Amino acid sequence: MAERRSVDKRVTSHEVALRAGVSQSTVSRALAGDPRLSEATRLRVLEIARSLGYKPNAIARSLITKRTNIVGLVASNMANPFYPLVLEAFTQHLHSLGWRVLLFTAGSREDVDDLLPEVLAYQVDGLIIVSAAMSSRMARECVGRGTPVVLFNRYVPDSGASAVSCDNRGGGRKVAEALLRAGYRRLAYIAGREDASTSVDRERGFGEALLEHGVKTWLREPGNFSYEAGFNAAMRLLRLDEPPEAIFCANDITAIGAIDAARKLKVRVPEDLAVIGFDDIPAASWAAYNLTTVRQPIERMIEASVRLLLGRIEDPSLAAVNEFIPGELVRRGSARLDVAPKEG
Amino acid sequence: MAERRSVDKRVTSHEVALRAGVSQSTVSRALAGDPRLSEATRLRVLEIARSLGYKPNAIARSLITKRTNIVGLVASNMANPFYPLVLEAFTQHLHSLGWRVLLFTAGSREDVDDLLPEVLAYQVDGLIIVSAAMSSRMARECVGRGTPVVLFNRYVPDSGASAVSCDNRGGGRKVAEALLRAGYRRLAYIAGREDASTSVDRERGFGEALLEHGVKTWLREPGNFSYEAGFNAAMRLLRLDEPPEAIFCANDITAIGAIDAARKLKVRVPEDLAVIGFDDIPAASWAAYNLTTVRQPIERMIEASVRLLLGRIEDPSLAAVNEFIPGELVRRGSARLDVAPKEG
């Protein structure tokens, strides 16, 4: 056997055909399960394919079918434990449906715009963009090539992209109403990034509900969805001459930082201060925090996103759709929502 | 314009060639930056390509070059905040080098084995498997097709796969030695999954060092790397007639659960109990936990993994390599390592 072997020993349908004594087309048909093939040939080809470890080259198939069965997933902000959960749920859901995921990370709309041409070069059949927007130019580009887009926890009206989001505004309202009902009056909001619709919408719902109930003013601190921002913002709030009785935070990590700041200042939670977050990440239910929060319905949001995306991949004539899925207020120990507060 | 337009408007090199009045090969060369092309044609072609929004089809290119520039990344255990960080670092590092990431999730060796044929069908140039192993059969399969594999925080000797891992055994030793030096004697280990080399090696190093210093026995509880497992295991340990003075946990999440259990039982950390973790996830430095832990050097581990993988992609004759990178003991508030404990 002085025969030269190529370095890479990937087996092709031609080799299978050779050994099976059939044409290459027949091999292709056997693996595709074409019903026209005779049982005998099909079994023989399959057996030989198996013994050689043959699997059709998905790249070659994609070129001819013009379908890669790949979804591009643009993720962001892995420092917030909510998003790894989203990422994992997306990949598992898509895999179970036979799809592959090409992963990218991008923090801002600009990153997304820079990245998208690279993603599109790989001919992804669809695009999921988590928690980041895109320019209308790039949105048009996607529409132009017929690549459907779903925005997750973001929306860009008239972009041609579908969007699935937690009802952040409604969530903010629920928090405001629960706090008011429990007698809290002096309230504060610690924001996330100002360019994030999640934070903006949560704040908007919160403020609207306060106004509707006659509460005209409240405190506000900027933030960026991080523990440190929550810690520092709460420090500033709690050192005020008239500190807030309750703080609503743009997300759970921020709320956790706020709780630690309160403890550092010997402000008791919930006796002296109520803290409410948004997301319901695993740490929210850790005993040290026991955080009251608005739970984002991850499973429903993922399910809706995938349904909308695959629907438009199958039928490109479908219109873009926006879905807002309500979150649920999860009552734990960081706020006394069922009784009037101490001085209420 | 009653002309029919195809649904998908992806532009090809042929269209660019047509408009530029050159051959399709010339378009390909212009975009590849072939130096033989005249400046004039190159610029003209590039300008037309730009105006049409043309980008070469990476799938077609891959078919001919037999290189996809895609790395398959098999991730696991997103519930442990350490791994999203790893995932993000990998994608960013690979992207900056011009590589794409095809993402899969798998919890066990069996999952990996089931998944790998799908990954390989996409002709990935290399494979990174995070925190899970693979059968030697699949490892052989990868070697056979010339697809290099790097295992991250796992190793499979003689598999042909490279491996990069934190020096878990050394980390366990450091913890044991620091505790003994500080005077702790009655010690415990809360394990992770028994099939995880990370947990096994940490425990081994811990036990070895104890034995070498004459400590012959210690307590042990099973676990699974989760908060709940840490909480429950610590509950059992602390209710013992002679509870441990210090608990070393297989990872940070487990340690955080253990701290919360201690607090629930009014056992003070670190006064009555030292708790030490492994990973140094962000939550380890949250004020509520202030966890002493062994930091895994993520950046160095990622850098080494990518270097080993790409090295073997460029030169398949390179041998598989195992690298163990030392972790650093980060001293925070959950253990008194610089003084003898109360009753020491």
Add this chain to the structure above:
DNA sequence: CTGAAAGCGCTTACAG
């Protein structure tokens, strides 16, 4: 029921 052939959109020797 099966095969020969075309073609997906590129890259890259081979010519000139």
Add this chain to the structure above:
DNA sequence: CTGAAAGCGCTTACAG
């Protein structure tokens, strides 16, 4: 400096 042609590994009309 540029073009015509082959070919990557498939799928899928088109024949028979």
